[in-house]
Amino acid sequence: MQRILVAGDTILHTPASKLIIEAMGYQIITSSRLQDAVSLILEDPPDLLITEKGFAGGGHDLDLITAAKACLQKANIPILLALNDSELSGVDWDLFPVDDFMIKPVLPEVLLARIELAQSRLIRVFDNNPLSRLPGNTSILRAIQKTIDSEEPHGVCYIDIDNFKPYNDRYGFSRGDEVLLMVARLTVNVVEENARNGSFVGHVGGDDFVFIVREEHIDTVCQRLIANFERVKNMFLSPEDIAAGCFIGEDRQGNRTEFELLSLSVAVVTTAGNKYKHYGEISATASQIKHYTKSLPGSNYVIDRRNP
Amino acid sequence: METDKKEYFRKTLREIKNLPTLPGIVTKLTKMAEDPDTTTEQMGKVISKDHILAAKLLRLVNSAFYGFPQRISSLNSAIILLGFNVIKSLIISASIFEIMEDQDVELWEHSLGCAVVCSVVAKRLGLSDPEEISTAGLIHDIGKVAIKMELPQEYEEINRMVQEEHVSRFTAERKILGLDHAEVGGWLAKRWNLPNKLIEPISCHHDPRLAKNEQLSSAVVHFGNIVIRGMGYCHGDDIWVPPMSQRAYRLLDLSAVDIDEILDEIEDKLWDVKGFSLEIQSEQNAASGEDCPP
Amino acid sequence: MQQILIAQADEGMTLAKDVETEEGRVLCGKGTTLSTCLIDRLRKMEVTHLTVEGHPVQDENEKTLPEELQAIEERFKRVKHIPPLMHIKKRLQERAVAARKE
Numbered sequence: 001m002q003r004i005l006v007a008g009d010t011i012l013h014t015p016a017s018k019l020i021i022e023a024m025g026y027q028i029i030t031s032s033r034l035q036d037a038v039s040l041i042l043e044d045p046p047d048l049l050i051t052e053k054g055f056a057g058g059g060h061d062l063d064l065i066t067a068a069k070a071c072l073q074k075a076n077i078p079i080l081l082a083l084n085d086s087e088l089s090g091v092d093w094d095l096f097p098v099d100d101f102m103i104k105p106v107l108p109e110v111l112l113a114r115i116e117l118a119q120s121r122l123i124r125v126f127d128n129n130p131l132s133r134l135p136g137n138t139s140i141l142r143a144i145q146k147t148i149d150s151e152e153p154h155g156v157c158y159i160d161i162d163n164f165k166p167y168n169d170r171y172g173f174s175r176g177d178e179v180l181l182m183v184a185r186l187t188v189n190v191v192e193e194n195a196r197n198g199s200f201v202g203h204v205g206g207d208d209f210v211f212i213v214r215e216e217h218i219d220t221v222c223q224r225l226i227a228n229f230e231r232v233k234n235m236f237l238s239p240e241d242i243a244a245g246c247f248i249g250e251d252r253q254g255n256r257t258e259f260e261l262l263s264l265s266v267a268v269v270t271t272a273g274n275k276y277k278h279y280g281e282i283s284a285t286a287s288q289i290k291h292y293t294k295s296l297p298g299s300n301y302v303i304d305r306r307n308p
Numbered sequence: 309m310e311t312d313k314k315e316y317f318r319k320t321l322r323e324i325k326n327l328p329t330l331p332g333i334v335t336k337l338t339k340m341a342e343d344p345d346t347t348t349e350q351m352g353k354v355i356s357k358d359h360i361l362a363a364k365l366l367r368l369v370n371s372a373f374y375g376f377p378q379r380i381s382s383l384n385s386a387i388i389l390l391g392f393n394v395i396k397s398l399i400i401s402a403s404i405f406e407i408m409e410d411q412d413v414e415l416w417e418h419s420l421g422c423a424v425v426c427s428v429v430a431k432r433l434g435l436s437d438p439e440e441i442s443t444a445g446l447i448h449d450i451g452k453v454a455i456k457m458e459l460p461q462e463y464e465e466i467n468r469m470v471q472e473e474h475v476s477r478f479t480a481e482r483k484i485l486g487l488d489h490a491e492v493g494g495w496l497a498k499r500w501n502l503p504n505k506l507i508e509p510i511s512c513h514h515d516p517r518l519a520k521n522e523q524l525s526s527a528v529v530h531f532g533n534i535v536i537r538g539m540g541y542c543h544g545d546d547i548w549v550p551p552m553s554q555r556a557y558r559l560l561d562l563s564a565v566d567i568d569e570i571l572d573e574i575e576d577k578l579w580d581v582k583g584f585s586l587e588i589q590s591e592q593n594a595a596s597g598e599d600c601p602p
Numbered sequence: 603m604q605q606i607l608i609a610q611a612d613e614g615m616t617l618a619k620d621v622e623t624e625e626g627r628v629l630c631g632k633g634t635t636l637s638t639c640l641i642d643r644l645r646k647m648e649v650t651h652l653t654v655e656g657h658p659v660q661d662e663n664e665k666t667l668p669e670e671l672q673a674i675e676e677r678f679k680r681v682k683h684i685p686p687l688m689h690i691k692k693r694l695q696e697r698a699v700a701a702r703k704e
Contacts, residue, residue: 181375182389189391193348232385234437235376242436538677538690548680552687564689571693579651583607 002026004115007037007064008052010104011082017108024112038067045077048115052104053083053091065096076126078118082106131177132184134203140210143200144279153215153272154198155303157222158286159187161207162263162294166249171236179236179262180207186232187211190225215270222266222301229299233262265293266301314486320458321492322499327453329360330416332592334399337361341396351395352387356446357584359419363447364398365390367500381505383443412453413589414543419449420581421541425532428573432566433528437505441525444509445532451493451510452477452543459485470545477546478514490514516556527556535574603653605701610659611641611652619653670698 004026012018018028029046031037034056040046041064049068056063068077081098083091088103099121100114127136135143147154161167161183168176184201187209191199195217202210213221234242241247241261251257267289269282276282285304293302337354340346355361362383369386370378380386387395426445430438456463462484469480481488494511508522509529519526530553538549562570603618613636621630621644629647630640636654644652665673678691 178376178379185374185389185391189348189388193392228388232382232388235379235381235385239436534687535690538674538687538694540673540677542677547677549677549687551681552684557686562686567686567690568693571690571697575697579605579607583609583650586607586609 002048002119003046004028004048004050005037005040005046006030006050007034008032008050008055008082011050011052011106011111013105014108017106017111020108020112021115024116026115034063037064041067048078048080048118050080050082050111050115053081053087062095065098076122078122080114080118129203129205131180132203134184134188134201134209136202137204140200140202140204141279143202143212144210144282147200147212148271148276148279148282151274152198153270154212155215155218155268155270156282156286157211157213157218157301158267158269158290159183159209159211159225160265160267160290160294162265162299163259163261164207166247166257166259167262169249170247171238175236182232182236183207183209183229183264186225186228190221190228194220194224215272218268218270218303222268225266226264226299226301229264237261260297263297263299264301265290265296265299267293268301268303270303270305317459317462317485317487318495321454322495324454324458324496327360327363327450327457329358330413330588330592332588332590333358333361335591335594336588337399341399348387348392348395351392351399352384355387355395356383356423357420357581359416359423359447359450360453361398362443363450363496363500365395366443366447366502366506368394368398370501370503372501378501378503381440381443381503382437383446384439412456412543413585414541415449415452417581417585418536418541418543419446420584421536421539421578422446422448422529422532424577424581425535425570425574426528428570428577429528429531429560429562432562432570432573433524433560435524435528440505441509441528444506444525445529447497447506448493448510448513448529448533449489449543450496451489451491454492454496455481455485455489467544476548476550477544478550488514514550516553523556524559527553527559530556531560535570539574539578603655604657604659605651605653606659607651608641608645608649611636611644611654612658613638613641615654615658616656617652618655621649621652623647667698667702671695674698 002025004021006012006028007030009032012028012030021028029040031040037051037055041049045068049064051064065079068079078100079098081096081101082104083101085103088101099118102110102114123139123142124135127138128134129136144156147156161179164176164179167179180203184203188201191201191211191213195213198212198214199217200210200212204210211221246258246260249257249259267286269276269285269289271282276285289302289304293300296302333354337351340351340354355365365383365386366380368374369380369389370376374389376389380389390398423442423446427438427442430441435441455466465484466477466480469475469484470477473480475483478488478490490511490513493513494507497507497510505522505525508519509526512519512522512526513529513533516523516526516530534549534552537547615636617630617632617634617636620628620632622628629649630644634640674691674695678687681687
């Protein structure tokens with residue numbers, strides 16, 4: 001349940017405003033006094049704060065906002081500011097670190113839209129992988145759950161770059177990052193060009209990526225992704241390693257080992273037939289298939305077609 | 309004075325951001341980009357026939373923003389990595405450019421022909437990266453386009469000198485500018501952050517002895533340029549086949565039989581070039597409202 | 603016979619040589635008369651050129667054989683001292699002759 005703190009009297013200026021937002025599943029807490037609002041923020045922080053200019057009356061506008069920002073665990077609480085258009089030009093946004101503003105009187109639809117946009121933006125901005133800018137773990141889990149709930153058959157595909165650690169050791173992290181970017185781009189492009197509807201691409205972190213496509217596209221996307229990877233990968237390897245067909249590195253025990261050159265392993269879990277209820281179950285199945293897929297030489301994709 | 313003039317030219321050429329391409333190609337690609345059924349592969353096929361767009365793509369994919377500095381030397385890889393939406397935006401941006409008055413179809417055919425020869429030779433030699441060498445062959449003369457665009461007067465003087473004094477373009481360039489298109493091409497490639505695998509074959513395609521790391525690739529592009537000119541695909545009034553470096557030729561190690569078979573293959577593949585050229589020119593004419601030539 | 607681009611092919615022309623795919627599979631045999639439908643199908647299969655009987659396509663820019671041989675000679679004028687290039691020149695001239703054989 002998303003909790004919204006509305007600090008100010010003039011924001012929800014019709015009864016309809018409150019109703020519309022509550023109907024969307026949000027819980028609204030109102031406050032007209034600064035002290036109450038600040039207490040709430042400190043002791044029981046909401047998920048989103050809406051306030052108005054001049055809330056605290058005479059020079060205390062910022063107190064509430066500062067309090068919200070100072071609350072570390074939820075320093076990212078989105079803050080929306082309602083104000084009159086006559087007040088607009090006087091605002092120094094550096095002093096008012098809000099995420100969005102609305103002109104009073106605020107129509108209920110507008111209020112709702114701003115709330116939803118703020119939430120969406122929050123997830124986008126803070127959940128994205130810093131290297132690839134792709135959605136991170138929170139978004140991925142959400143997307144998987146959404147796929148399960150939709151009851152339409154999809155493939156949840158987990159990409160793993162084989163021998164990535166030895167590659168990093170040998171070529172350095174900078175080159176390793178380039179490979180990650182390369183895989184990110186390839187995945188996005190192949191999914192977008194072959195299976196855009198109902199798809200999703202995310203970057204868990206490191207060399208783990210997840211993408212979701214509708215079931216009928218699984219084979220095409222996996223095959224094209226692997227084909228493209230194979231075409232491009234030589235540019236990220238030295239001529240000597242390409243000629244040798246492998247590179248020498250150390251395994252976890254420190255023993256000299258031969259590692260195959262870069263390859264991709266894709267483990268695919270299908271959601272058809274209502275097998276799964278929760279994203280955790282999908283991750284678990286994926287782990288099993290991943291293990292098997294990685295044991296195969298070269299780049300491969302394996303689809304879990306077992307019935308539980 | 310000479311040094312100043314050269315420096316001035318260098319500076320002007322260094323500032324180049326964009327080069328114009330054949331309007332026919334842009335028209336065709338724009339149509340393709342707007343058709344929802346077009347695939348990236350299809351667009352890639354057309355782009356791989358245009359030396360300017362190829363250079364643009366390579367430059368884009370090697371720029372800091374994408375995160376693969378000086379890494380991508382193959383056009384096909386650039387296409388795969390950039391993806392449909394980026395390419396579409398690129399095409400749209402290309403069509404905004406001032407289209408040059410007289411379309412340089414000759415240079416375009418020469419560049420594409422050179423790419424074909426390089427591809428055939430590289431595959432024949434069993435090299436591990438024929439596509440990258442073909443890419444180098446495709447864009448080896450971008451220096452010429454730069455000179456034409458940034459120094460139009462000097463470009464005309466060069467043309468005139470070639471025509472009247474029957475010297476090679478290379479010679480005329482060095483006389484009038486104090487530099488040549490291979491050198492300029494090399495600068496552009498470097499400035500655009502292209503990998504060394506492309507820079508050297510471009511800057512050394514007239515004198516492959518200058519190549520340090522990419523001797524074999526440079527030799528292939530050098531040879532490719534010579535052969536395609538021998539087959540009649542030259543540029544402007546400089547019709548003479550330039551001398552071939554002995555060292556480069558020895559590096560290629562081609563027998564008489566190799567040459568015969570290479571010529572066979574090239575001739576076959578050049579039909580594709582001819583056909584495409586006809587198609588592009590009729591696109592151009594259609595776009596400008598004229599009737600197709602018979 | 604004449605080698606022409608698929609774009610230049612027209613109804614009524616007769617194939618002087620088999621039309622093959624890159625792998626060598628014969629799509630259309632020598633002696634076949636071309637129809638619009640057939641030409642269209644070949645184009646869709648990415649055939650780029652064919653060899654037809656006679657000399658149906660008039661190309662204003664096309665040179666006569668002596669002109670073409672002379673042009674090749676002229677092109678290689680400045681590299682007479684380089685044997686491999688002279689070899690290539692000879693081969694190109696031989697091919698020009700072979701292509702004109704009716």
